[in-house]
Amino acid sequence: MRTEVCEKFGIGFPLFAFSHCRDVVAAVTNAGGFGVLGAVAYSPERLEEELRWIDDHVDGRPYGVDVLVPGKIAKEAEAPGDLLSAVPSRHWEFLAGIFERYGVPAPDLDAADGRGAGRQVTKEGATELIDVALNHPIRLIASALGPPPPVMVERARAAGVPVAALVGTVEHARRQVAAGVDLIIAQGSEAGGHTGEISTMVLVPEVVDAVAPLPVLAAGGIASGRQMAAAMALGAQGVWCGSVWLTTEEAETLPAVKAKMLAATSADTVRSRSRTGKPARQLRSSWTEEWDESPDSPGALPMPLQLIVAEGAMGAIGKAAENGNEGGRRLANYFVGQVVGRLDTVKPARQVVYDMVEEFAGTLERLAEIGGE
Amino acid sequence: MRTEVCEKFGIGFPLFAFSHCRDVVAAVTNAGGFGVLGAVAYSPERLEEELRWIDDHVDGRPYGVDVLVPGKIAKEAEAPGDLLSAVPSRHWEFLAGIFERYGVPAPDLDAADGRGAGRQVTKEGATELIDVALNHPIRLIASALGPPPPVMVERARAAGVPVAALVGTVEHARRQVAAGVDLIIAQGSEAGGHTGEISTMVLVPEVVDAVAPLPVLAAGGIASGRQMAAAMALGAQGVWCGSVWLTTEEAETLPAVKAKMLAATSADTVRSRSRTGKPARQLRSSWTEEWDESPDSPGALPMPLQLIVAEGAMGAIGKAAENGNEGGRRLANYFVGQVVGRLDTVKPARQVVYDMVEEFAGTLERLAEIGGE
Structure with missing residues (x-):
């Protein structure tokens, strides 16, 4: 395939795979795509370990890393030591009430995983x-939220690594260009995780036109070759996919959540602030219902405080779900886009790439016939 | 172009134009597309007049009609005479308060236009x-909401007219097929008017696969040749566009609302129940803010009661806006999709079709080069 993005990143197929799982990253890179490791949940030590493993498994093929650097972070986050104490007591009480009502063993909040996750999203x-x-031979560094801070752009430039950033509006895209970003990922409302309100179909062409000649990848609603061809018809030079890897063989998705994803329809997601404090699309579950719809809910806190409340809790909920606890299963969820409706079988990540390549080629042939001579 | 839909409907370009304006319908049909007149706002006498005008202006070329037959209508609607009295007094009071606060002359509610609009959506x-x-030589009859009633399918069959229906989920699509529909319009969340939550990018391929071999048109987020090519990459055999006609020369859109549309970005719409009682995407305005966000709002009524409250009011608001009333201008809005962000210039409807044809062809060429030998 011939797109500027393929040439710039040395790949055969402009499919970027966002995953928190190193096995998925390596598998996609080795299959001719471009794996991007989502690093937000990792400590620096853990990230070092993951990247060393990837280096050992991709034989010099290109991959990247995504970090979450929120543009507007809660004031409290400036002093990471104060993060836990900045969470109001009624939020802890509401959380304790959820554990009680659903019969899920409550976690030790002082040792909660969430503390670490909250820390990674501070500057x-x-x-x-x-x-x-x-310090690794990465070929891309991406910022998942807001313009990358100058320090990120400077260090990446010095290392010769292109910087990418996700955007949900044309206005965001213009700010990213001003911040020195090299590659824009236009992410539609249907995407999993942090997402805006404008759909991929509408957003991609307007971002493409606004940032030209910078290349744009499309994200949101893309899990098949037809959707990839559609994204490229809109003017994207490639695609950025996250959800489709969550049900692959390699994915570390909790089995209880994976089962929910395989059973879900495209109507079973919701944009909710209940996990991170910012609107993020995820599986609808008792967790989102409690925080978003319960009359007793204190409402979600701003990022990163809600992340601290939620991530420790979700760890305990996931553990309970795996132990067959019914309340845990009802509460468990994860970030995923509306394409979850088409994720019906567990495949190796490599196979997902091959299937997309094949369907993409078939779609271009079909379109050529429609245009026909 | 060669698609089954082109052959079936005798058109050169599978672009279906939904409009309440007969001039747009005729212009698109005459330019090689397929115009569809939205008949919900019309009395039977007025519809007769409009269709006679179209017949006189399309020289036998194909066009269609869209009626709104809600599947679930409020019980009160079974007896049209009782419609007005079924609206609770606090809704009339809230409405009167809006007129007062915004300094808009209140309409005579007994003579309100809304009464008629409410009536059209009864069985x-x-x-x-x-x-x-x-009774006119239409080539398509479409049902905008819910499965068409048996009477519609029977009479259309007897007249040899294909029946189309809009759907927002795969489940709706299956029900439409069971009801005997010949053509499915898969409408994504980004569309103007009554719309669901699943985006076009996600919805179209799943509906295409679910109803095959029935043909599918894509709707929602489509106002350019790139978007049309994307829709066809997703498997649609054509597209159904509504918003793009609202800023054409022919459109009867109120000048104050047209000006808002030309200035709006893709972030300036909202899915709100405040005009019809069902979630419908429209321009965000003081009207939607009052009903959806004001602490004093009694909330929207079910269809068709909210339609009765809103349509009479919107008539008066529009009139005030045209008279330069500032409150009227702030309240005025209309149904439109997220593509409103790209509607920046007033063009003849014919030119919109030609521009889409040209960009569509260019997009197919670009995709062919990407696939390249």
């Missing part, structure tokens, strides 16, 4: 991750 | 419109 935490990443 | 009202439509 200091994110900078540590950027330094670790740039 | 009896819709059946009258169907009869009028089938």
Whole structure:
């Protein structure tokens, strides 16, 4: 295939795979795509370990890293030590009530995983991750939320690594260009995780036109070759997919959540602030219903405070679900886009790439016939 | 172009134009597309007049009619005479408060236009419109909400007119097939008017696969040749566009609302129940803010009661806006999709078709080069 993005990143097929799982990253890179490791949940030490493993498994083929550097973070986050104490007591009480009502063993909140996750989205935490990443032969560093901070752009430039950023509006895209980003990922409302309100069909062409000649990848609603061809018809030079890897063989998705995803329809997701404090699309579950719809809910806190409340809790909920706890199964969820409706079988990540390549080629042939001579 | 839909409907370009304006319908049909007149706002007499005008202006070229036959209508609607009295007094009071706060002259509610609009969405009202439509040489009759009633399918069959229906989920699509529909319009969440939550990118391929071999048109987020090519990459055999005609020269859109549309970005719409009682995407305005966000709002009524409250009011608001009333301008809005962000210039409807044809062809060429030998 011939797109500027293929040439720039040395890949045969402009499919970028966002995953928190190193096995998926390596499998996609080795299959001719471009794996991108989502680093937000990792400590610097853990990230170092993951990237070393990837280096050992991709034989010099290109891959990247994604860090989450929120543009607007809650004031409390400036002093990471104060994060836990900045969570109001009624939020802890509401959380304790959820554990009680659903019969899920409550976690030890002082040792909660969430504390670490909250830390990575502070400026200091994110900078540590950027330094670790740039010490590896990565070919892309991406910022999942808001314009990358100058320190990220400077260090990436010095290392010769292109910077990418996700955007949900044309206005965001213009700010990213001003911040020095090299590659824009236009992510529609149907995407999993943090997402805006404008759909991929509408967003991609307007971002493409606004940032030209910078290349744009399309994200949101893309899990098949037809959808990839559609994205490229809209003007994208490639696609960025996240959800489709969550039900692959390699994915570390909790079995209880994987089962929900395989059974879900495209109507079973919701954009909710209940896991991170910012609107993020995820499986609808008792967790989102409690926080978003219960009359007793105190409402979600801003990022990263809600992340601290939620991530420790979701760890305990996931554990309970795996132990067959019914309440845990009802509460468990994960970030995923509307394409979850088409994720019906467990396949190796490599096979997902091959299937997309094949359907993409078939779609271009079909379109050529429609245009016909 | 060669698609089954082109052959079946005798058109050169599978672009279906939904409009309440007969001039747009005729212009698109005459330019090689397929115009569809939205008949919900019309009395049977007015519809008869509009269709006679179209017949006189399309020289036998194909066009269609769209009626709104809600599947679930409020019980009160069974007896049209009781419609006005079924609206609770606090809704009339909230409405009167809006007129007062915004300094808009209140309409005479007994003579309000809304009474008529409410009537068309009762079973009896819709059946009258169907009869009028089938007395003209229409080539398509469409049902905008819910499965068409058996009477519509029967009469259309007897007249040899294919029946189309809009759907927002795969489940709706299956029900439409069971009801005997010949053509499915898969409409994504980004569309203007009554719309679901699943985006076009996700919805179209799943509906295409679910109803095969029935042909599918894509709707929602489509106002350019790139978007049309994307829709066809997803498996649609053509597209159904509504918003793009609202800013054409021919459109009867109120000048104050047209100006808002030309200035709007893709972030300036909202899915709101405030105009019809069912979630419908429209321009965000003081009207939607009052009903959806004001602490004093009694909330929207079910269809068709909210339609009765809103349509009479919107008539008065529009009139005030045209008279330069500032409150009227702030309240005025209309149904439109997220593509409103790209509607920046006023063009003849014919030119919109030609521009789409040209960009569509260019997009197919670009995709062929990407696939390249």
